[in-house]
Each structure stands twice: as C-alpha cells, then as structure tokens.
Amino acid sequence: MTWLITGGAGYIGAHVVRAMTEAGEQAVVYDDLSTGIAERVPEGVPLVVGSTLDAERVARTLADQDVTGVVHLAGKKQVGESVDLPLHYYRENVEGLRVLLEAVTTAGVPSFVFSSSAAVYGMPDVELVTEETPCVPMSPYGETKLAGEWLVRATGRATGLSTASLRYFNVAGAGAPELADVGVFNIVPMVFEKLTENAPPRIFGDDYATPDGTCVRDYIHVVDLAEAHVAAARALQTSPGRALTLNIGRGEGVSVREMIDRINAITGYDRPPTVHPRRPGDPARVVASADRITTELGWKAKHDVEDMIASAWEGWVRLHPGAARS
Numbered sequence: 001m002t003w004l005i006t007g008g009a010g011y012i013g014a015h016v017v018r019a020m021t022e023a024g025e026q027a028v029v030y031d032d033l034s035t036g037i038a039e040r041v042p043e044g045v046p047l048v049v050g051s052t053l054d055a056e057r058v059a060r061t062l063a064d065q066d067v068t069g070v071v072h073l074a075g076k077k078q079v080g081e082s083v084d085l086p087l088h089y090y091r092e093n094v095e096g097l098r099v100l101l102e103a104v105t106t107a108g109v110p111s112f113v114f115s116s117s118a119a120v121y122g123m124p125d126v127e128l129v130t131e132e133t134p135c136v137p138m139s140p141y142g143e144t145k146l147a148g149e150w151l152v153r154a155t156g157r158a159t160g161l162s163t164a165s166l167r168y169f170n171v172a173g174a175g176a177p178e179l180a181d182v183g184v185f186n187i188v189p190m191v192f193e194k195l196t197e198n199a200p201p202r203i204f205g206d207d208y209a210t211p212d213g214t215c216v217r218d219y220i221h222v223v224d225l226a227e228a229h230v231a232a233a234r235a236l237q238t239s240p241g242r243a244l245t246l247n248i249g250r251g252e253g254v255s256v257r258e259m260i261d262r263i264n265a266i267t268g269y270d271r272p273p274t275v276h277p278r279r280p281g282d283p284a285r286v287v288a289s290a291d292r293i294t295t296e297l298g299w300k301a302k303h304d305v306e307d308m309i310a311s312a313w314e315g316w317v318r319l320h321p322g323a324a325r326s
Contacts, residue, residue: 001237005027005028011181013029014037014041029047031074052072054099089140097152111236116166119141162242163236164236167246175311181312192323204282216256227299248293249287249288267323
C-alpha cells in the first residue's frame with residue numbers, strides 16, 4: 001500500500017508518517033505548508049506541496065504516486081479562529097475534503113481515513129463519551145468535522161470506499177523533540193509558555209461541577225494516536241467496504257489543575273496557577289470511552305500523561321533553551 005497523508009508535515013501528520021513508515025507502509029506527504037514544516041518529512045518520503053482545494057494537483061499526485069489509500073489530516077483546527085472565520089473553515093475543511101474525495105473515488109483509491117475530533121460532541125453531559133453520544137458541536141470547527149464525517153460516510157455508502165473517521169480527544173506529547181508541537185493552542189504548550197515567561201499558568205474557571213472545580217479532559221499521546229491511524233488503515237485494507245467511526249482517547253479524565261501540577265513537577269518549576277473567568281463554551285468534562293477501537297482494531301493507548309508532558313517538554317526546550325531549569 002502507498003498512503004497519501006495530507007497534512008503530513010504538521011504536528012500530528014508527521015507522527016502518522018513516521019508510524020506508517022516504521023510499520024513498513026509506503027507514505028507520500030501532501031501539504032500546503034501553511035502550518036506544516038517540510039523538515040518534519042522523513043528522508044525518502046516524497047513531499048508534494050499543494051492544497052486539497054487544487055483538484056488537478058490532487059488528482060495528478062494520486063496517479064503519479066500510485067496511491068492506494070489516503071489519510072486526510074490537512075485542514076484548519078483552531079476553535080476560536082473558526083468562530084471569527086467560519087467561511088474560511090468551511091472552505092478549507094469541507095470543500096477541501098469534497099475535492100479530495102472526488103479525486104479519490106475517480107482514481108479508484110479504495111481506503112480513506114479521516115481526521116475528525118471530539119469537538120463534534122460539543123458539551124456532552126455524560127461520564128464517558130461513546131460514539132453514540134449525540135453530536136452537537138459548539139463551534140464552526142466542530143461543525144466542519146461533523147460535516148466531514150457525513151461526507152466521508154455518504155461517499156463510502158455510494159461508492160464502496162472503505163472509510164474510518166477518527167475522533168481525537170486532547171492530543172499532547174512528541175515522538176521525538178524535533179516533531180514536537182510548535183503551536184501554543186493546547187494546554188500543555190500554553191502552560192510551558194507561561195512558565196518560560198516567568199508568569200503563572202492560567203485556569204479558566206474553577207467552579208465547574210468536577211472534583212476540583214476545573215475542567216476535566218482526556219489526553220492522548222500523539223504517538224498512540226499515530227499508531228491508531230496505522231491500525232485503522234490496515235483494517236480498511238483488509239476489510240473492503242468497512243465504515244468505522246472511532247474515539248481515540250484513554251478513557252481517563254485529568255483536570256486542568258491536576259495537569260498544571262504535573263507539568264510543574266516534571267519541568268522543575270513551582271509556579272501556582274491563577275484563576276480567570278470561564279471561557280464561553282468550555283464543557284465541564286469530556287472523557288472518551290475507547291472501548292470500541294479496542295474491540296474493532298485491537299488498539300489501546302500505551303502512554304500516560306507523564307509521558308506526554310515529559311516528551312513535549314523536551315521538544316519545547318529544544319526550541320526554547322532558556323526554559324530548562326538548571
């Protein structure tokens with residue numbers, strides 16, 4: 001199999017590329033490099049620079065590289081930005097997917113793995129979020145991911161394309177320092193940034209109905225996430241016509257305050273957080289049930305929160321040497 005990995009120069013994409021190649025699969029990266037970094041692409045893996053909106057370039061890449069499966073990670077992913085730029089998000093995430101699926105089905109590519117998100121669930125009022133939990137997204141970003149799932153599923157039904165939609169929970173960590181997340185949009189790098197600035201980490205709301213009053217989330221190591229993609233890709237390869245929708249999480253909730261405490265301990269800092277007002281739309285608790293992916297694919301997360309923080313910190317210090325504690 002030759003897998004085209006869109007967004008393969010990004011943080012998650014680069015880990016998927018590495019996992020695929022280490023598993024013996026052939027990979028080709030397709031990325032517009034708007035946020036991706038070309039140096040993340042391993043030597044020997046072709047890199048095609050282009051947008052998923054460019055139908056001609058997508059079709060030519062599928063043909064030239066003899067692609068037999070696609071893992072689609074390219075797209076925009078910032079919740080707050082999506083509120084300000086909904087048309088941009090729908091164009092990039094939904095129209096870009098439509099163009100890609102049209103090229104894939106025209107070329108007769110048999111397998112398609114779609115990068116979705118727990119953002120499709122919105123604010124679920126349940127202890128554990130299963131794949132049957134109603135989807136009520138709270139942002140244009142979440143809406144585009146849910147619309148993407150619908151489009152992928154409908155295309156599979158109509159054409160026989162084997163599909164998997166993977167709903168990521170909170171991704172953290174790094175498989176190697178050079179692959180670490182360079183963005184500051186998620187809790188781990190956000191806390192790192194504050195510590196590096198000699199400023200206190202921030203908690204947004206401590207009056208939620210949770211044990212310590214702060215939001216509870218399910219964190220998944222990016223290496224485990226990448227291996228889930230390999231498992232899904234191989235399942236589609238061996239089961240034509242299959243249609244999967246799977247949560248990717250650990251089934252363990254960690255509060256924001258607990259996360260900050262663990263980050264302080266691992267990094268060697270001792271900086272208590274300050275509490276700020278709640279952010280609109282933040283649910284109190286979002287924790288995955290990961291039972292279905294274990295049943296369907298035999299996959300289970302191997303890394304814990306400490307692994308995520310420690311590996312992410314190595315990457316952060318590589319980019320910010322002054323952050324390391326002596």
